[in-house]
Structure formats: structure tokens, C-alpha cells
Amino acid sequence: MTQQELFDAAKAAVVAADEDQAVAVAQEAVAMGLDPVRVIAEGFTPGMREVGDLFERGTMFLPEVIIASEAMVAAVAVLEAHLPADKKEKKAGVVVIGTIEGDVHDIGKGIVATLMRVYGFEVHDLGRDVPLVSYVQKAREVDATIIGSSALMTTTMMGQKTLEKLLKEADIRDRVRTMVGGAVVTQYWADKIGADAYAENAQEAVQKALELVAG
Amino acid sequence: MGSGDPFGMPVSHSLASGMGGIRTAGDLVARMQLHRKMRLPEAKAFVAAKLGLSPVELSDEVVMRELREELDIGVITSVPGASKALAAKARIGRLLDLKINSVEILKEKMK
Amino acid sequence: MTTIRTRMGDGHAVEMTADEIRSDVVAGTEDAADRGRIPALTEQECDWLVELFCRSDRVVGVDQGHEVVLTDDGSVNALYGAQSSSGVGVPVSREMGIRVYERAFCMDSMEVGHPDYSFKPVRPIVALEQQAMESTLLSTIVPMYYGAMPNLALYARPDGPFPNPADLLPMGKIDEARAAQEEAGEYCFRDMVYVAKKMWEVGADGINFDTTASAGDVEFLATLRAVEQVAGSTGLTIEVGMAAEFVLGMHGKVAYQGTRLAGLYPHEQVKLVEAAGAHVFGPVVNTNTRRSTAWNVSRAATFVKACSEAATIPVHANVGIGVGGVPMCETPPVSMVTRAGVAMVEIGKADGL
Numbered sequence: 001m002t003q004q005e006l007f008d009a010a011k012a013a014v015v016a017a018d019e020d021q022a023v024a025v026a027q028e029a030v031a032m033g034l035d036p037v038r039v040i041a042e043g044f045t046p047g048m049r050e051v052g053d054l055f056e057r058g059t060m061f062l063p064e065v066i067i068a069s070e071a072m073v074a075a076v077a078v079l080e081a082h083l084p085a086d087k088k089e090k091k092a093g094v095v096v097i098g099t100i101e102g103d104v105h106d107i108g109k110g111i112v113a114t115l116m117r118v119y120g121f122e123v124h125d126l127g128r129d130v131p132l133v134s135y136v137q138k139a140r141e142v143d144a145t146i147i148g149s150s151a152l153m154t155t156t157m158m159g160q161k162t163l164e165k166l167l168k169e170a171d172i173r174d175r176v177r178t179m180v181g182g183a184v185v186t187q188y189w190a191d192k193i194g195a196d197a198y199a200e201n202a203q204e205a206v207q208k209a210l211e212l213v214a215g
Numbered sequence: 216m217g218s219g220d221p222f223g224m225p226v227s228h229s230l231a232s233g234m235g236g237i238r239t240a241g242d243l244v245a246r247m248q249l250h251r252k253m254r255l256p257e258a259k260a261f262v263a264a265k266l267g268l269s270p271v272e273l274s275d276e277v278v279m280r281e282l283r284e285e286l287d288i289g290v291i292t293s294v295p296g297a298s299k300a301l302a303a304k305a306r307i308g309r310l311l312d313l314k315i316n317s318v319e320i321l322k323e324k325m326k
Numbered sequence: 327m328t329t330i331r332t333r334m335g336d337g338h339a340v341e342m343t344a345d346e347i348r349s350d351v352v353a354g355t356e357d358a359a360d361r362g363r364i365p366a367l368t369e370q371e372c373d374w375l376v377e378l379f380c381r382s383d384r385v386v387g388v389d390q391g392h393e394v395v396l397t398d399d400g401s402v403n404a405l406y407g408a409q410s411s412s413g414v415g416v417p418v419s420r421e422m423g424i425r426v427y428e429r430a431f432c433m434d435s436m437e438v439g440h441p442d443y444s445f446k447p448v449r450p451i452v453a454l455e456q457q458a459m460e461s462t463l464l465s466t467i468v469p470m471y472y473g474a475m476p477n478l479a480l481y482a483r484p485d486g487p488f489p490n491p492a493d494l495l496p497m498g499k500i501d502e503a504r505a506a507q508e509e510a511g512e513y514c515f516r517d518m519v520y521v522a523k524k525m526w527e528v529g530a531d532g533i534n535f536d537t538t539a540s541a542g543d544v545e546f547l548a549t550l551r552a553v554e555q556v557a558g559s560t561g562l563t564i565e566v567g568m569a570a571e572f573v574l575g576m577h578g579k580v581a582y583q584g585t586r587l588a589g590l591y592p593h594e595q596v597k598l599v600e601a602a603g604a605h606v607f608g609p610v611v612n613t614n615t616r617r618s619t620a621w622n623v624s625r626a627a628t629f630v631k632a633c634s635e636a637a638t639i640p641v642h643a644n645v646g647i648g649v650g651g652v653p654m655c656e657t658p659p660v661s662m663v664t665r666a667g668v669a670m671v672e673i674g675k676a677d678g679l
Contacts, residue, residue, distance in 0.1 A: 057361055058589040061543075061575020063500045070498060107479060107541055107576075110492030117496055125496070154412075154656050183648060186336035186615040186655075200614060216679050217646015218400050220412045223658045224646060225398055225431045228679055231387045231664035232671050233396040234434050241434035242468040245395045248640040248677060249435065249469050249532055249563040252605045255394060255640065255677040271391035289467040291429060303467045316561065317463040317470075317529030 003034060010043025010075065015050050017068040019075075026078035036079035044072050052115060056203040062111065069118035091122045093145040093213040096138045098126030100159035105152035105182070111202045112148065112181065119206050121146075132163050136170045144176050146209055151182040160185070161193040177212040181205060237283070238291040240266065240273040243311060250313050265310060286310065330380050333662045335622050336615040337655030344380050347620045351375045354617070354624030361572075362591040364632035367624065371673050375627070378665055379620040385664050388671045395678035397606070397642050399473055399536050399567060401439030402427055412647065412656060421462050428468050434678070437471035437534050438462050444477035445517040446486070452521055456528045463529045471565060472525040473534035476518055476549050478541035481510035491576055507577050511548040518552035523560060532563030532605070540569035542576030543587040546595075550582045550602045557603030566599045567608030567644060568592070571629060592633040600639050606678070609633045610644045615654050619662045623651030623669045630674030642678035643670040 001009070006029055013022035022044070029039045051068045054060035060068075097113050099106045106128035113125045124142055126134055130149075139147050147167070151157035160180050167173040177196040180189065190198035197212055199205035216228055234241030240262055247258035259270040266286075272278045283290045288310060289303030298306055301321055308315040329341035342350075351372050359366035367375070378386065388394070402423030407413025418426065420438065427433045438459045440448050448455055459472055482490040488510040494503035522533040533556060539546035553564050573595065575588030582598050590598070592609035599607045611626035630643045630650070648654035651666035670676045 058572030058575070058591070061578035061588045062495055063504065063575070063578045066495055066498060066500060104485070105479075106492055107574075110496070113492075114496045123496075184654065184656075188336050188338060200616060216396055216398050216642075217644045217649055217652065218412050219404065219647045219652070219658055219663070220414055220656070221404050221431070223660065223663055224404065224412075225396070225427060225433060227385075227658075227660045227663040228396055228645065228667045229432050231385060232394055232667040232679060233432060234393040236396075236428060236432035236434050237467050238432045241393075241395060241432065245397070245434040245469050245678075248395055249565075249605055252639045254638075258395075258640075258677075274391070274393040291432070300465050300467060301463070307467070314561070316526065316531055320529045 001028065001032070003032075006032065006034065007039070007043035010039060011047035011050065013075070014044055014047030014068050014072050015054070017064050017071055019067070019071040022071040022075035023078055026075040029079065030082050036083050039079055040076055044075055048072050048118065052203040052206060055115075056201055062114065065118065066114065092120040092210065094122045094124070094142050095146045095148060095209065096124045096126065096135055096142065096144040097148040097150075098130035098135060099128035099150045099152070099182075100156045100163075101129055101131050102159065103150070103152055103156035104128050105150070108152075108182065108202070109150040112150070112205045115202050115206045116209060119210065121209065132159055132166055135163055136166050136172070139167075139172060139176055140170070145213055146177050146179060148179040148181065148205070148209075151180070151185055154184050157182065157184055157189065160189075160195065164194050179205065179208060179212070234274050235276065235279070236291075237289055239276055239279040243307065244273060246307065246311060246313060262311070330382070332379055333619045333653055333659055334615065335613045335617050335619060335653055337653035337657075337659060337662075340618060342618065342620070344376065347379045347618070348372070348376045350618045350621040351379070351624040354621035355628045358611075358625040358628035362593065362629055362632060364591070364593060364628065367628050367631070367673065371627075372624070374673065375620065375624050375669060378669065379623075384661050386668050387664065388668050392671055394671050394676060395434045395640070395642070397435045397471075397565065397608075397678055398427055398433045399437060399534055399608070400646075401437055401443065401473060403439070403441060403443070407441065420458060421465065424462055424466060428466055433468060435469040435471065436466065437473035438530075439473040443474050443536070444480055445474045445514070445521050446477065446480045448474055448521050449517045452524045455521075456524055459525055459530050460528045469531040469563070471532040471534040471563070472521070472530050473536050474521065475537040475540065476514050476535060476545050476552075477537070478507070478510055478514050478545035478548065481513055482506065486510065486513075504577050504579065507542075507544040508580075511544040514545065515548040515551050515555075518549065519555045522552070522556040522562060526560035526562050530562065532565060534565040534567065536567045537569040538566055539573050542574040543580050544577045546573050546587050547580045547582055550598055553599065553602035553604045563606070564604040565606040565608060565642070566604045567642075568595060568610040571611045592629050593636040596633050596637045596639070596641065600637065604639065606640045606642055607633070607637060608642045608644050610649050611651070613648045613650075613652060613654050619651060619653060619665065623666050626651040626666070627669045627673040630670050630676055634675040634677070640677035643674055643676040645670055645679050
């Protein structure tokens with residue numbers, strides 16, 4: 001197997017949500033003496049990206065996304081054992097996420113939280129109907145890098161604006177990046193209230209989060 | 216139709232695309248879709264035949280205002296003595312050969 | 327270069343050239359074709375849409391004779407409700423509101439619905455809802471549905487007794503998440519059938535299962551089963567309106583009559599809705615707020631056209647805020663609302679809206 005064929009096999013194993021195959025490819029990579037960092041970056045990670053795209057298009061479903069992510073985690077564990085300590089996979093960032101107080105719609109927010117975990121974020125999901133002060137408290141407690149809030153109603157989206165104000169009052173706004181989403185939320189609203197990012201769907205939310213932590 | 220404020224949604228669609236409800240023959244065409252699963256052209260053709268009109272006249276406010284009063288099947292304007300509500304629906308059921316649930320329940324109670 | 331004032335998917339104005347509009351119309355239909363694996367609009371249809379969006383008219387309309395049936399869902403929440411339901415806070419009762427919609431807004435059919443608008447909360451107060459229906463039937467002429475949402479999410483914690491799949495899935499508890507959804511789906515099915523039968527008893531013309539599959543494929547399955555049951559035991563007209571353009575795979579494995587439900591697009595959804603025994607189908611196509619209305623309407627018309635061609639029952643396309651090409655904003659511009667509606671009729675060949 002050539003190096004490129006192995007990268008392709010790694011990607012295919014993740015897309016197929018096949019943990020055994022993903023682990024076997026990782027073991028083969030180790031046996032071939034390939035750079036584990038490149039195997040992750042050029043094989044398994046593109047596979048996970050394709051999984052996200054397929055989910056967004058409605059051709060792959062949430063349980064399969066979870067199984068695919070478990071396949072990737074298992075394969076990365078094999079490769080990480082052969083990485084120098086300074087190159088071990090670090091978490092992408094710490095996310096505090098929830099649906100704004102007064103709003104009980106949490107399916108979309110839950111999917112975003114799930115995909116963020118899949119992409120290596122440490123996610124603290126506060127659930128739904130979350131008092132604004134809870135975002136601030138949790139962000140302080142876990143030293144969050146991103147705060148994500150969801151609003152499905154025009155009444156509750158106002159809470160996203162107030163949250164920006166509370167984070168400033170708590171003196172932590174400059175330490176975190178804020179993301180907003182939900183059916184009624186738009187880029188215009190994000191710009192208006194001073195949020196750092198808006199995403200149209202879960203896959204885009206992950207990409208935006210990765211861009212935010214990359215600076 | 217979907218959610219939205221009354222001016223932005225029902226009023227806009229009504230002006231742009233709607234049959235006109237009881238202002239024209241919209242409710243009659245709707246009944247054929249809802250009761251008999253008829254697609255739009257078939258439903259319009261059925262109602263037009265029953266009324267002796269062409270399909271385009273089903274959305275003609277002038278033609279239908281007069282015809283609805285003649286048939287006494289309920290009119291958009293407030294006309295004293297014209298059939299209202301259940302009475303209008305009973306006459307619509309007879310006109311279109313439909314059993315309308317609320318009318319049938321009333322008939323049952325009158326037995 | 328001359329530009330046309332049109333709108334983005336979030337409702338804000340944007341100046342575009344005719345070439346830019348054409349480019350968006352083509353890109354919109356190609357996106358739908360690619361995702362739905364359906365034919366893109368023809369060149370002639372694209373030309374028609376470009377002309378529609380290049381016109382300076384504030385309000386546009388269908389050709390005379392092409393008018394369609396309007397079904398108002400969401401009850402009359404928008405009239406007496408508050409901001410959260412796009413409501414304008416007019417202090418009228420539900421029945422008065424329905425009469426305004428019938429006699430002043432000229433709707434072709436209407437529905438009675440509770441402000442909570444879900445079957446679960448309606449069940450314990452169904453006697454009150456039956457009386458609201460009876461009273462409305464005594465004062466109206468147009469066909470009258472009772473409408474509510476299956477809303478499977480209300481059966482999961484903290485609103486309901488079953489574990490929440492949104493909690494279980496991230497923990498990798500896939501089997502448990504699937505089992506919880508299946509159990510919740512059973513209760514959702516029972517509530518839908520119960521309320522529908524109660525409405526039939528008091529004279530309703532129809533039942534509207536609105537915003538179906540909002541919580542994914544198990545909710546769609548519960549609705550299809552409810553349709554089958556209601557069709558077999560009452561004479562109600564049954565409408566199924568969707569929540570989104572494809573069925574979200576929260577479970578991923580449930581099937582109806584051998585067809586896996588997750589990932590189905592409108593032209594596939596309608597065949598199952600028909601098979602279950604429904605009378606009217608309401609497809610939904612989501613609006614992308616970052617793209618122009620021309621892109622969104624072209625995309626929505628492509629999906630609705632494929633759905634109309636596949637259907638044997640009437641198709642009433644959803645054209646409310648954030649769906650069917652209508653911008654996602656609280657006060658949708660009438661210039662775009664009318665263009666979206668007209669496109670669903672003239673290109674999408676919808677039987678109603």
C-alpha cells in the first residue's frame with residue numbers, strides 16, 4: 001500500500017463509520033513507519049470532514065456521525081501512542097453552549113454540540129432555557145474559548161445581545177469568542193450585536209469554531 | 216402556507232396567488248382537493264362544471280359574488296337573510312355532492 | 327451597469343445586476359438538483375425566474391386563471407399572538423380571528439389550533455379544543471382543519487418521561503437513544519390519533535399534522551402511522567406539512583413500508599405520505615439567509631416542482647418566513663413573499679400554498 005492509498009483508506013474507514021477498519025489502517029500506518037501527524041491530518045481528518053458534509057446534506061445521520069467519530073477516536077489513539085509527547089493531539093478548544101433562556105428548542109443546538117465534540121472540542125452543553133448568567137459562570141469555571149448560544153424565537157434572540165453585554169460586564173468578553181445560531185438568527189444579527197461568528201447549520205458552526213480558535 | 220405576520224403572509228399570498236376563498240369559489244375548489252384528493256386542475260374543472268362556468272371564472276369576483284348569492288351558498292359581504300355557516304355548508308355539500316362532517320352531524324341530531 | 331433592488335435571504339436589500347441574478351437562479355436550481363438528485367429547472371424556467379426578479383414591480387401575481395388554494399396553518403396565532411409567533415397582538419378571540427381570515431383575508435381553508443400548537447399539550451384539554459372547533463364550525467363556511475405539531479421533542483426530558491436523545495447521542499449511547507425515541511414516538515402517535523378522532527366527532531373537516539419531523543425520522547414515522555390510523559377510522563381530510571427539506575436522521579434506521587425515512591427529500595416524502603392515506607402534502611424548503619432570494623426561490627421551486635410531479639395528491643407548498651424562498655425575517659418584504667408564492671405556483675406547479 002502506498003502512502004496515498006493509506007490516506008484514502010483512512011478516510012474511507014471514517015466515512016464508512018468502521019472502527020475496526022480505522023484501527024487496522026492506523027496500525028498499518030505505524031507498521032509502514034509513516035508520520036502519525038500526517039496520517040491524522042491527511043487521512044482521518046478529511047474523512048471526518050466528509051462525514052460532516054454528508055450529514056449536512058441529509059445523506060448521513062446523527063448516529064452514524066457518532067459512530068464515525070468513535071472510529072476516528074480509536075484510530076487516533078493508535079497513532080498517538082507513536083507520537084512524541086509534544087505532538088500529542090490537543091483539544092481544539094473549550095466550548096460552552098446552550099439555548100437562551102425562555103427558549104426550549106434544543107435539537108439543533110444538540111447537533112452542533114455533538115459535531116463539535118466529534119471535531120475535538122471539549123463541550124459543556126448547558127441545555128436549553130439557560131439563564132444568561134449561567135453562560136458567564138460556566139465560561140469562567142472551565143476557561144472557555146468559545147461561547148455558543150442558540151435562539152429559535154425572535155423574543156429569545158434578544159438574550160444573545162444581553163449575553164454580549166453580560167460578558168463585557170464580567171470582564172471576560174475579550175477572553176472568549178462568541179457564536180450565535182438558531183432559525184431566526186442571521187449574519188446581520190451577529191454583526192449587529194457584536195458576536196464573533198454566525199453559522200447557518202451545524203457543519204458550518206464547526207468550521208467557524210475551528211477558524212475562531214485558529215485565530 | 217407558513218408563518219408570518221398577517222400583512223406579510225396571508226394578505227400578500229391572497230393578493231398574489233390565492234383563489235379568493237368565499238369571495239370567489241376558492242372554498243369550493245379547496246373542498247374538492249380536501250375531500251377527494253383532487254389536484255388543482257381537476258378540482259377547478261369539477262367545480263366549474265358544477266357551476267356552469269369556465270375555470271378562469273372561478274376566481275372572478277364579480278361573477279362569483281352574484282352566483283354565490285343566487286345559489287345561496289354564502290357570500291363574502293354581509294347580506295341579511297343569506298345562508299350563513301352551517302346552512303351555507305349544507306347547500307355547498309349538496310351542490311358538490313359532498314358529505315360535510317359538521318352538516319352530517321347536524322342532520323343526525325335533527326333525526 | 328444597471329442594478330435591480332432585490333433581497334437577501336435575511337430580508338435585507340441588495341443591489342444585483344441581471345447577470346448576477348441569473349447566476350444565482352442557475353446556482354440555486356443546481357444546488358437543489360444536486361442535493362435532491364432531481365432534475366434542475368430548464369433554461370426556459372430559469373429565464374422566467376430571472377425576469378421575475380428583474381422586474382421592478384413591488385408586488386407580482388400569478389397569471390389570471392392560475393390562482394391556487396390557500397391553506398392557512400398555524401391557526402390564527404399571527405393575529406392575536408405576540409412576537410414569538412410573528413403575531414401582531416390584536417385582542418381578538420381565536421374564533422374571531424378565523425372569521426377575519428375567512429372574510430377579510432379570503433383564505434380558502436382555515437384551521438383551529440391552540441397557542442401551544444402541539445398534540446401533547448392539547449390531549450388533556452381536548453374537550454376545550456373540541457368546543458372551540460364546534461363553535462368555529464357554527465360560524466364559518468370554508469373547510470376547517472384542526473392543526474397542531476407532532477413535536478416529538480416534548481416527549482423527552484425535561485418535558486416528557488423519556489431520556490433525551492440529545493443527551494444520549496453525544497455520550498455514544500446510540501442504542502439507548504434509538505430506543506428512547508421509539509418509545510416516545512409511540513406516545514406521540516397515540517396523542518395525534520386521539521386528538522384527530524375527537525375532532526372528527528365534533529365535525530371538523532380535517533386534521534393538519536403541521537411541522538412534521540421537526541425532531542427527525544421517528545417523528546415522521548409516528549406521523550405516517552397516525553395518518554394511516556386516522557384515514558382508516560375517520561372521514562377526516564389529512565394534511566401533512568413538513569418541518570424541513572429533508573428528514574433529519576436522529577435515529578437513522580426507522581422505515582415506513584420498507585423505505586428508510588432519514589434523509590428523504592420532498593419528492594420522496596410525498597410518496598410515503600400518499601401511501602399512508604393523506605389528502606394534502608405540504609413540502610418545506612429551507613431558506614439560506616446568506617444567499618439572495620433569487621437563489622433561494624429558484625432552489626425551492628426546483629424541489630417543489632419535483633414534488634408536484636411525483637405526487638398524486640394536492641401539494642400545498644410552505645411559503646412562510648424562512649421557507650419556500652421567503653426571507654427569514656419578522657416582516658418579510660411583500661416584494662419577495664409574492665415572488666416566492668408565484669414561483670411555487672408557476673414553476674413549482676403547486677396545487678396550493
